[in-house]
Amino acid sequence: GACVGMVKEKPNVCEACGKDGATLKCPCDEVFYCNGECQRATWGQHRRECTVDMKKKLDKDRKRYGPDDPILAGPTYSLGILFLKQDRPAQSEEVLLEAIRLAEVNNGEDQNVAAALSTLGRAYAEQAKFADAIDVNKRAVRIVRRVYPREDHDRVADALLNLASAYHADYQCESSIETYEEALKVLRKIYGNDHDAVATVLSDMSIVMHDQGLHVEALEIEEKALDINRRVGGPDDETVAIALLNLGCSYEQNGIFEEALARLGEGLGICRRVHPPGRNSMEGRFLSVIGDVYCKQGKIEDGIDMYKKAHKIYKKTLGPESGLAGDTMNNMGGALHKLGKYEEAMDRFEEGLAIYRRSFGNGHTEVGAALYNIAVCKEGMGDPDGALQCVRESNDIFVKRGEEGRRMAVD
Numbered sequence: 001g002a003c004v005g006m007v008k009e010k011p012n013v014c015e016a017c018g019k020d021g022a023t024l025k026c027p028c029d030e031v032f033y034c035n036g037e038c039q040r041a042t043w044g045q046h047r048r049e050c051t052v053d054m055k056k057k058l059d060k061d062r063k064r065y066g067p068d069d070p071i072l073a074g075p076t077y078s079l080g081i082l083f084l085k086q087d088r089p090a091q092s093e094e095v096l097l098e099a100i101r102l103a104e105v106n107n108g109e110d111q112n113v114a115a116a117l118s119t120l121g122r123a124y125a126e127q128a129k130f131a132d133a134i135d136v137n138k139r140a141v142r143i144v145r146r147v148y149p150r151e152d153h154d155r156v157a158d159a160l161l162n163l164a165s166a167y168h169a170d171y172q173c174e175s176s177i178e179t180y181e182e183a184l185k186v187l188r189k190i191y192g193n194d195h196d197a198v199a200t201v202l203s204d205m206s207i208v209m210h211d212q213g214l215h216v217e218a219l220e221i222e223e224k225a226l227d228i229n230r231r232v233g234g235p236d237d238e239t240v241a242i243a244l245l246n247l248g249c250s251y252e253q254n255g256i257f258e259e260a261l262a263r264l265g266e267g268l269g270i271c272r273r274v275h276p277p278g279r280n281s282m283e284g285r286f287l288s289v290i291g292d293v294y295c296k297q298g299k300i301e302d303g304i305d306m307y308k309k310a311h312k313i314y315k316k317t318l319g320p321e322s323g324l325a326g327d328t329m330n331n332m333g334g335a336l337h338k339l340g341k342y343e344e345a346m347d348r349f350e351e352g353l354a355i356y357r358r359s360f361g362n363g364h365t366e367v368g369a370a371l372y373n374i375a376v377c378k379e380g381m382g383d384p385d386g387a388l389q390c391v392r393e394s395n396d397i398f399v400k401r402g403e404e405g406r407r408m409a410v411d
Contacts, residue, residue, distance in 0.1 A: 089126035128402020130170035137163040284313035326355035368397035
């Protein structure tokens, strides 16, 4: 048997009326309906995101206008983006390559080709084709630099940022930092130093630096980003709260707990002043990370209390099936496991896993991580066979997602 009851990748909830157990599925595999009446009720809305219908229209237009007509380029690109949103990167890749071909046939290497190449890079990255992702993003950078030789346009910065992200995904951290620096020069040329876009890039750079083990330097850069946010938005701006949340997470992950709690407490105060208490998901994020700090300090019961408060907010604001609700279940499971409450921990882990399966699909890395947590819990409960089964499923997910480094050894 499976580690927990297997859940379908797409919940069979009727798109029209919301009832469970819907049996009629759209050919695009994205939505379910109770019956034809329910399907007709929402068809006008769903049609805009139905990949099967979009492909039929494209096939008709191809026959009508010919395979190279410029009228095909926009809808083809839109279909590629839609496949990517639906977590179908292989299909997205195929369609985006055709969109790029059409754009080049009609207009040469212009900014639309560059944008499509950057999107193709995302499709490659989601298939763990990191070298391909870097190549197409490099090409996008070359194109926008040719179109905007003064390098004073957002499109140049965007292309560089996409390339920096592609390098980071392939763990080429030095190249990633160098490319982020180039993007920063462009953004500072356009906006000056005190701008949200500059602060965002500094935050992204800090993540790469943490991966390099340059934690002191990374924290310094995050503090710079926070200072920019304060100057641009004022002390109670939401960007300041987000920067404090990120900084609090970084201090927590590096074991600097008092600094973490100071930043998180300040950010939580802003969040509660800007939004009604208990009615914004960001408040849940602050509470959850404070819970992480408490658990690492050995104050496990206090940590669990924070997780419970965060979960209550997520259920109210994002719904019980949100990824963050799943995260909180897993965090609670980990805390209960530390207390030796294996049965309670297992309940939370399984609930978190079920949410991930329903929200993200069975092949998502969050599912892999949750399966590993369950494996550890099963081992502690004297069920080595069950633990092994979970580890194997977890490893399969990480291999398919190109994250072999997260695999666990199987004895």
